[in-house]
Amino acid sequence: MDVFGIGYDEYRDWIRNSRKRGISWDDIALGLKKDERGLVEFLNRKVFEDGFCEITLEEWDAIVKSLKESEEKMIAFKDSKKSGIITNGADNNEFEVPKGNQTVWVNYRKMLKRKKFDEDAIAGIEDSAHRTLKRLSIDTRQIGSIKGMVVGNVQSGKTANMAGLIAMAADYGWNMFIVLSGTIDNLRIQTQERLINDLNYQDNCNISFQLLEHPSTSSGFVKESQLFNFNDGQSKRYFTVCLKNAKRLQALNDWLHHDENKYKNMKILIIDDEADQASVNTSNMYETLSIEEINDERKKINKLIIDLVEGTKNGYIKNKDFKAKAINYVSYTATPYANFLNESTIDSLYPRNFINFLDQTKEYFGPQEIFGVSGVEDYNGMDIVRNADDFDRKALKNATERNLNFSAPKSLEHSLLWFLCTAATMRHFQVNSLISRKPVTLLIHVSQRQADHNTIYHSLHNLLTSYKHNVSQTIEACKKVWMRETTALDKGKFIDSLPLYDYNSRKINDYPMFEEIEIYIEELLSKISYIKLDEQGNLNYHNGLHICVDNCANNMSRDSDDHVRLAYPSEIKDDNLAPAFIVIGGSTLSRGLTMEGLVSTYFLRTVKQADTLMQMGRWFGYRKGYELLPRIWMDSDAQEKFEFLSELDYELRSDLERFQNGCDPKEYGVNIKSTPKMSWLAITSKNKMQAAINANFDFSGYSTQTTLFSNNEESVATNLANLDVLIQKLDDFDVTHDGTSLCCRNVNFNEVIKPFLEVYQAPKETSFFHEIEQFTKWFEEINSSQEYDNWNIVFNGSGKINDQNPWVVKNYGLGLTNRSKLISEKNDEKNLIDIRILRSPIDLLADVPLEFASRVDFKGLSRNQKRITQEYKSYRKLVGLEKTPLLTIYRIKKDYKYLSNSNKINKTREDMCAVDDLVGLMITMPGQKINDNHVVTITIDLAKHKEFDYED
Secondary structure (H helix, E strand, C coil): CCCCCHHHHHHHHHHHHHHHCCCCHHHHHCCCCCCHHHHHHHHHHHHHCCCCCCCCHHHHHHHHHHHHHHHHHHHHHHHHCCCEEEECCCCCCCCCCCCCCCCHHHHHHHHHHHCCCCHHHHHHHHHHHHHHHCCCCCCCCCCCCEEEEEECCCCCCHHHHHHHHHHHHHHCCCCEEEEEECCCHHHHHHHHHHHHHHHCCCCCCCCEEEECCCCCCCHHHHHHHCCCCCCCCCCEEEEEEECCCHHHHHHHHHHHHHCHHHHHHCEEEEEEECCCCCCCCCCCCCCCCCHHHHHHHCCHHHHHHHHHHHCCECCECCCCCCCCCEEEEEEEECCCHHHHHCCCCCCCCCCCCEEEECCCCCCEECHHHHHCCCCCCCCCCCCCEEECCCCCHHHHHHHHHHCCCCCCCHHHHHHHHHHHHHHHHHHHHHHCCCCCCCCEEEEEECCCCHHHHHHHHHHHHHHHHHHHHCHHHHHHHHHHHHHHHHHHCCHHHHHHHCCCCCCCCCCCCCCCCHHHCHHHHHHHCCCEECEEECCCCCEECCCCEEEEEECHHHCCCCCCCEECCCCCCCCCCCCCCCCEEEEEECHHHCCCCCCCCEEEEEECCCCCEHHHHHHCCCCCEECCCCCCCCEEEECHHHHHHHHHHHHHHHHHHHHHHHCCCCCCCCCCCCCEECCHHHHCCECCCHHHCCCEEECCCCCCCCEEECCEEECCHHHHHHHHHHHHHHHHCCCCEEECCCCCCEEEEEECHHHHHHHHHHHCCCCCCCHHHHHHHHHHHHHHHHHCCCCCCCEEEEEECCCCCCCCCCEEECCEEECCECCCEECCHHHHHHCEEECCCCCCHHHHHCCCCHHHHHHCCHHHHHHCHHHHHHHHHHHHHHCCCCCCCEEEEEEECCCCCCHHHCCCCCCCEECCCCCCCEEEEEEECCCCCCCCCCCCEEEECCCCCCCCCCCC
């Protein structure tokens, strides 16, 4: 039953509107009637009077249940994804959210609504900006500069959050705003234009911002700045966006120190955008002994930023009275690894006062949503990544060096054909008012070499020219790609992949019929060119395809009427079609630049730093109204790295959330996952993690499950044989409280558990494979201190135990575990089976003794699975299992038939088809972190240096 089909949209809209009016789910289920007879009348009226499609009672019930489940998951998601803050415990200031109609914040809020930000997004920006504002100080002359960090997500709207903080700070008297923006000037200009336009949105506002372009001590600028007034009570605020360039930074600091009287009245807020880029120190600081030597060793840009933040010039304060009234430094980044691992001394940029992490909104497509997280129920990953292993790098290099034609591989051609389809679909959506008018983009990022960009350009231009001259054949090629892709990810599969997406308040636009978009494909092929310039030099867009080669070599136009670099229109009028762009580039597209309407990406870059690679994910972000369209082509190496990055990012943010209450950043170093994979993917460049040390960390509170299995006969047979050996070692089995499984209690780790885990066959691609050796060593050592009791082992069965079940454990018949596998060509090639989730949350309480089962609200927990993962430790403590580790063993049915046992047709999964039954494991450790002797992660050494006092 496909309850997500386009025919039911009108029913879903009625349900959503009813929920907005506060109508209960029970009343909605009956169509606002008293009984089922009234519901039938309601549905008939919808069909015959309102023109809705026909629907059965079963279909209506399924739709209501699906939307109710979606709403419940969203509530749980909001609770689990609350933003938070790690602070140094200093008192908050008393600033509240500005309320007056003439305030900058209220006007900025109006501007966000005009840009169609929804209320939840605006509330998130307000909450984050206010939380950060309360950590700042309006007078730092006695306490020294405030240093904090805001951790966001790649392509998640950091600029809107920065502008929100500036708006609130302006209302409370900050008068000098410095935004440090990357190392590429066109990105600086993009940030500057957006910020100044948004902040100067005037609707009866009593404060205005004056942009300062490249402040310096040049005679012209000094003369102009004589008119600037930084005294309290002034309505003017001053604002500059400075490139992280030594000359620009030096000129800015020289200007700040040029007029002592003005400097003393400045209340400065420095915002460091992309703070992990260029700002961190890359010199080795750990051989130096004095502050003079440290200042000599620092890298120039880092030194100049510290001068801005500390109010110094060349490392020194002019005199003890020469201080700005306030200096606050807030760094923003989505990849804070370098910032956390670089250095932590008082004179560094380490966020010693607070670390604020932003909400992850319910409509954001991040690494977890796209690539999944193994073993985490809500992150299954989306089927939007396609293989591009057929791309020949050597052929590209050879064609570039010899000035030859480069033949585009099939994968690149497919990404181009999909782009034509999706660009046409976007125009169809816009014409039918299903989405607002916005540009649409194909991103091609295969090399950092500028010469390669030109080679790719000529290859695509030739290909598109052939498409233009053979439109009917091109339409047929597009149709094949369209049918394949729309079948691979339909609306139902999308919803299954993203259970936390906000389906209640947002309608997911389904794919149109191919015949509805053909006319737009023809129109896109009608003209292929760079962006054109009119006679006045203004950018001029057409309804065809714009090809942009975005790199530093193309800062100037090639011909009088061509603009080669990417430049989106500032606005699109309602009677114009949104322009389409094919963007080819490298470094300039790696970070900061937003790809508008990105529906197709071809990505082959290989880098060895996790933070650099994550920032290249221009496909992360928001896709409101066209959620089904994005696709990514990448090679298997890049995909494997992004899958690892998804887990790295998930664990980092979980670690931050775990320590958000009452934790001082000066004493707390964030733990960052370290595994053998670091040999091919470093967390960040080595010279940025000079203070990294092996962390003191343990596996207390650790929970893991096997979700990826080898499907070769030897591995599967070995696990089954070792399972039999384990069973023979055990006696005294109890039937579990629900009558489905067996539990063996008080099992010795060294004699039983460890030998079994050491011979368990797990694929090398799994985290379980990499961690189990460290885990067993850790437990052996900690076990000697009697921190834990002996183990419980649960043999997990399905259905009640009876003699007819196939899995015999000491004369008990257990039902096999039914799991389907994800459809994956990559796993099929490697002979792997990915089930994504093994455990059911209730399994975490399977070993509750029968005599204590009444203490656990099993009925309530079964209705709210999310509650189990949040509360299972408290329940285990309640029944005396707070110190008992649990090993749960599953025997997974080798030939489980997925579709025959499910009414929901979901083609992201298929029948199991294993060579034999698979042995799955879940390990659940009690407690929180209790021991500090075992290395599994890295963190920063917070005590490397003596803390220097400048006045001393």
